[in-house]
Amino acid sequence: MLEKIDLGVTIDKETYRQEKERLTTRLGELQRTLHDMGIPVLVLFEGWDAGGKGTLINELLMPMDPRSFRVYNFKKQENEEELFRPFLWRYWTKTPEEGQITIFNRSYYSDLFYRKSTDTLSMQRLMKQANEFEQTLSEDGMIIFKFFIHISKKEQKKRFDKLLDNDITAWRVTPRDKKENKHYDKLYKKVNRGLELTDNDCAPWAIIEGEQKDYALIKVLSILERRLEKAINDVKMTPKIKLTPLIEVGDKPFQSKILDGIVLDQVISEEAYQSQIKEYQKQIRLLQFQLYRERIPMIIGFEGWDAAGKGGCIKRLTRNLDPRGYTVYPTASPSDIEKKHHYLWRFWRDIPKNGHIGVWDRTWYGRVMVEPIEGFCTQEEFDRSYREINEFEKQLSDWGAIVIKFWLQIDQDEQLRRFTDREGNPDKEWKITEEDWRNREKWELYKIAVDDMLLKTSTVDAPWVIVEAQSKYYARIKVLKQTIAAIEKRLDN
Amino acid sequence: MLEKIDLGVTIDKETYRQEKERLTTRLGELQRTLHDMGIPVLVLFEGWDAGGKGTLINELLMPMDPRSFRVYNFKKQENEEELFRPFLWRYWTKTPEEGQITIFNRSYYSDLFYRKSTDTLSMQRLMKQANEFEQTLSEDGMIIFKFFIHISKKEQKKRFDKLLDNDITAWRVTPRDKKENKHYDKLYKKVNRGLELTDNDCAPWAIIEGEQKDYALIKVLSILERRLEKAINDVKMTPKIKLTPLIEVGDKPFQSKILDGIVLDQVISEEAYQSQIKEYQKQIRLLQFQLYRERIPMIIGFEGWDAAGKGGCIKRLTRNLDPRGYTVYPTASPSDIEKKHHYLWRFWRDIPKNGHIGVWDRTWYGRVMVEPIEGFCTQEEFDRSYREINEFEKQLSDWGAIVIKFWLQIDQDEQLRRFTDREGNPDKEWKITEEDWRNREKWELYKIAVDDMLLKTSTVDAPWVIVEAQSKYYARIKVLKQTIAAIEKRLDN
Numbered sequence: 001m002l003e004k005i006d007l008g009v010t011i012d013k014e015t016y017r018q019e020k021e022r023l024t025t026r027l028g029e030l031q032r033t034l035h036d037m038g039i040p041v042l043v044l045f046e047g048w049d050a051g052g053k054g055t056l057i058n059e060l061l062m063p064m065d066p067r068s069f070r071v072y073n074f075k076k077q078e079n080e081e082e083l084f085r086p087f088l089w090r091y092w093t094k095t096p097e098e099g100q101i102t103i104f105n106r107s108y109y110s111d112l113f114y115r116k117s118t119d120t121l122s123m124q125r126l127m128k129q130a131n132e133f134e135q136t137l138s139e140d141g142m143i144i145f146k147f148f149i150h151i152s153k154k155e156q157k158k159r160f161d162k163l164l165d166n167d168i169t170a171w172r173v174t175p176r177d178k179k180e181n182k183h184y185d186k187l188y189k190k191v192n193r194g195l196e197l198t199d200n201d202c203a204p205w206a207i208i209e210g211e212q213k214d215y216a217l218i219k220v221l222s223i224l225e226r227r228l229e230k231a232i233n234d235v236k237m238t239p240k241i242k243l244t245p246l247i248e249v250g251d252k253p254f255q256s257k258i259l260d261g262i263v264l265d266q267v268i269s270e271e272a273y274q275s276q277i278k279e280y281q282k283q284i285r286l287l288q289f290q291l292y293r294e295r296i297p298m299i300i301g302f303e304g305w306d307a308a309g310k311g312g313c314i315k316r317l318t319r320n321l322d323p324r325g326y327t328v329y330p331t332a333s334p335s336d337i338e339k340k341h342h343y344l345w346r347f348w349r350d351i352p353k354n355g356h357i358g359v360w361d362r363t364w365y366g367r368v369m370v371e372p373i374e375g376f377c378t379q380e381e382f383d384r385s386y387r388e389i390n391e392f393e394k395q396l397s398d399w400g401a402i403v404i405k406f407w408l409q410i411d412q413d414e415q416l417r418r419f420t421d422r423e424g425n426p427d428k429e430w431k432i433t434e435e436d437w438r439n440r441e442k443w444e445l446y447k448i449a450v451d452d453m454l455l456k457t458s459t460v461d462a463p464w465v466i467v468e469a470q471s472k473y474y475a476r477i478k479v480l481k482q483t484i485a486a487i488e489k490r491l492d493n
Numbered sequence: 494m495l496e497k498i499d500l501g502v503t504i505d506k507e508t509y510r511q512e513k514e515r516l517t518t519r520l521g522e523l524q525r526t527l528h529d530m531g532i533p534v535l536v537l538f539e540g541w542d543a544g545g546k547g548t549l550i551n552e553l554l555m556p557m558d559p560r561s562f563r564v565y566n567f568k569k570q571e572n573e574e575e576l577f578r579p580f581l582w583r584y585w586t587k588t589p590e591e592g593q594i595t596i597f598n599r600s601y602y603s604d605l606f607y608r609k610s611t612d613t614l615s616m617q618r619l620m621k622q623a624n625e626f627e628q629t630l631s632e633d634g635m636i637i638f639k640f641f642i643h644i645s646k647k648e649q650k651k652r653f654d655k656l657l658d659n660d661i662t663a664w665r666v667t668p669r670d671k672k673e674n675k676h677y678d679k680l681y682k683k684v685n686r687g688l689e690l691t692d693n694d695c696a697p698w699a700i701i702e703g704e705q706k707d708y709a710l711i712k713v714l715s716i717l718e719r720r721l722e723k724a725i726n727d728v729k730m731t732p733k734i735k736l737t738p739l740i741e742v743g744d745k746p747f748q749s750k751i752l753d754g755i756v757l758d759q760v761i762s763e764e765a766y767q768s769q770i771k772e773y774q775k776q777i778r779l780l781q782f783q784l785y786r787e788r789i790p791m792i793i794g795f796e797g798w799d800a801a802g803k804g805g806c807i808k809r810l811t812r813n814l815d816p817r818g819y820t821v822y823p824t825a826s827p828s829d830i831e832k833k834h835h836y837l838w839r840f841w842r843d844i845p846k847n848g849h850i851g852v853w854d855r856t857w858y859g860r861v862m863v864e865p866i867e868g869f870c871t872q873e874e875f876d877r878s879y880r881e882i883n884e885f886e887k888q889l890s891d892w893g894a895i896v897i898k899f900w901l902q903i904d905q906d907e908q909l910r911r912f913t914d915r916e917g918n919p920d921k922e923w924k925i926t927e928e929d930w931r932n933r934e935k936w937e938l939y940k941i942a943v944d945d946m947l948l949k950t951s952t953v954d955a956p957w958v959i960v961e962a963q964s965k966y967y968a969r970i971k972v973l974k975q976t977i978a979a980i981e982k983r984l985d986n
Contacts, residue, residue: 067854168782
């Protein structure tokens with residue numbers, strides 16, 4: 001993409017002055033409209049060192065209301081918290097909420113461009129992740145800009161020399177910078193190829209000729225103006241419509257019947273349970289240490305009918321674990337801040353460091369169960385969810401995580417018994433709410449949703465394990481056994 | 494505190510079994526009551542390596558509803574993000590919200606006990622900060638437990654040897670652990686002294702005899718039971734009452750008149766403004782680089798009447814700064830999560846890394862202005878606020894930060910002119926809301942609040958600078974000049 005760029009373009013002082021005034025006023029207006037409409041905007045700045053990103057960002061911020069923007073600066077080198085997490089983690093967690101503009105000064109593209117080729121995950125795979133990230137967020141309504149500020153090798157050297165000539169600024173030119181200029185041509189090829197591979201409809205690259213700063217600024221502002229105007233009009237033309245429920249009861253042809261096929265008569269004696277659970281808990285503690293030593297992360301999700309025994313399974317699973325190495329994340333309704341982000345945002349935020357185990361009591365699968373049934377998402381959002389979830393879990397698995405998901409199955413009669421038991425027991429009645437009874441009435445709807453979910457999201461890298469949970473003892477043993485098997489399988493490789 | 498401890502205490506199996514069952518059931522109940530009443534609980538575990546903290550924490554978690562607790566594990570060594578921030582930052586940001594139980598596995602006490610004495614901030618000062626942290630949170634309603642798990646040098650060695658004997662566990666004993674055992678006696682003195690100095694009413698230490706694990710667990714659970722029961726009763730006896738407003742109009746004897754004494758007739762010509770502002774912006778950019786190189790953080794707060802021009806001053810202040818080195822934090826009403834924490838929590842979260850500049854558009858001073866006037870806090874909370882804020886700013890200054898606060902002063906006539914101007918101007922009318930008009934009616938109340946605030950919170954380490962803002966040009970120049978002066982003063986030292 002860079003080879004066709006004419007770096008000699010300029011703009012005259014008078015046009016600059018007029019356009020700048022017009023555009024900054026206009027951007028202030030647009031920002032307020034975006035804020036009122038709840039549209040999130042992400043603006044990435046990439047480019048050569050000394051290209052002038054900092055100045056451009058400051059000029060861009062001038063007309064903006066500071067209550068609605070945030071700037072994040074990313075170094076080429078990640079810190080420990082970040083290195084121990086998936087590639088996109090530090091970006092996902094900083095995406096803007098509805099109505100906010102977020103500016104990334106450098107981004108995952110710097111990670112890609114400056115990454116040494118010796119890294120284990122291939123460049124290709126990370127580019128794919130970058131594309132998925134942008135597609136997921138832009139389909140969710142985010143407007144994404146990617147600016148690459150381009151200057152020539154000669155111009156870069158000139159700018160470095162100018163800094164070096166002055167005692168106060170000389171320190172800013174690091175040995176790394178000098179090296180970048182020396183190897184400009186090699187890096188150019190890598191960057192050029194990377195730009196091509198990540199130029200997509202939802203987040204196209206804009207190459208900014210950076211040698212004359214006036215020209216660069218007006219070009220950036222004009223591109224922002226044009227696309228933001230279009231985005232605002234598009235949203236006005238197609239308001240989000242939420243129909244409820246998105247799932248209907250009734251036999252569809254070829255409807256899968258995974259849940260109906262589950263046999264629930266397994267039992268295990270108390271005695272066998274007591275001795276086996278102790279044994280497995282010992283085993284899993286030792287395996288946890290091995291995961292820690294080999295820096296393998298593990299993601300365990302629990303889903304299942306209300307009162308299926310998720311909490312009890314999690315307690316037995318974690319009982320002997322070293323608390324320094326695992327965290328249980330209970331998933332409740334999203335907070336007001338979480339509601340203003342993509343639904344995967346809060347799960348990204350909690351992804352543990354490598355070597356650690358994250359256990360979710362309910363998960364991101366709420367998106368394809370409660371949300372379509374209660375009308376918390378639109379048809380379009382629902383339609384994208386399976387793909388988004390599969391991509392999310394694939395990214396975790398690419399990062400190196402063992403990903404496993406348990407579906408705890410009980411039948412309607414058993415659920416009724418447990419509900420009634422809870423209501424009669426002062427130690428347990430807090431576990432049962434009006435909502436549980438309401439959800440129970442929607443059993444048939446949930447059955448259809450769950451059947452689809454199990455079918456579409458059980459992947460080689462992130463399988464669903466069905467747990468027959470009619471017997472609590474049986475269920476707990478199976479969860480421990482399967483977790484152990486998953487870890488051992490990985491360690492054997 | 495340790496010298497009087499008899500490490501030989503034990504408990505028999507039968508008592509253990511009975512007490513454990515009773516206490517775990519009871520703790521489950523108490524947790525639910527705490528949750529319903531919105532009481533936050535912080536439980537710290539400290540103690541010798543191999544003392545059994547991990548096992549105790551797991552046992553403690555067993556009866557708990559995972560939706561209401563969270564465990565944080567702190568290493569003795571902080572990571573970069575943490576090293577670059579104030580001592581208490583990583584703890585403040587992880588304090589529990591209302592109704593939550595948070596467990597710290599190691600804490601700032603490990604930082605203190607294991608810190609090398611060569612560190613610049615003295616041990617005494619950090620202990621003072623720890624005490625302030627606990628006092629502030631406990632007065633705000635948090636119940637804080639501090640457990641120190643104590644074992645003898647001999648017992649520690651025995652436990653290390655047992656781990657070393659087994660191939661699978663040997664790696665867990667690090668060279669550092671061995672060193673700890675070797676220097677146990679020296680460390681013992683340091684720890685013992687530290688425990689004495691940080692034993693306070695609001696967060697007393699409980700020394701747990703850790704040699705028999707059964708005894709240790711029952712003691713921990715009993716202490717939790719007793720104090721949580723008491724805390725629940727105390728809260729029931731003294732509900733929080735919010736009277737509004739806490740500030741009254743009317744001449745109090747000896748009322749200070751700081752605002753009335755401000756002369757507002759300063760002006761500056763457009764020409765002088767244009768040339769000076771450019772010059773100062775250049776200067777401050779160079780000073781920013783020096784702060785960055787010397788790793789000095791800077792905290793700048795802006796307060797003032799509505800329409801006094803805070804936003805305009807901030808834009809001129811930051812216009813030339815390198816965006817990698819500063820962040821503007823606009824302070825709006827707290828989110829639902831923020832409301833469930835101590836009011837300083839959200840400001841702690843945003844404290845920048847050292848070498849960086851944080852600029853707040855409105856600040857933590859809302860606590861002593863809008864909150865008492867609108868009835869968002871109780872009389873007791875308000876009474877504590879000046880001390881809490883002064884301690885907060887002192888901690889930032891102890892960390893090494895330059896702290897400066899600007900009060901932008903205009904008179905009522907000028908405010909009316911600006912409000913009216915905004916309403917008539919399509920580019921500005923978004924800046925004016927119904928609330929601004931309502932606040933204007935409370936001018937006299939705010940005047941009293943602000944006068945008290947300026948008097949009580951202008952400290953040597955964190956001074957208030959009054960900015961005569963009747964002329965916008967004059968105000969912007971003064972803000973830049975004073976910021977430059979504050980930086981230069983520090984750099985000259």
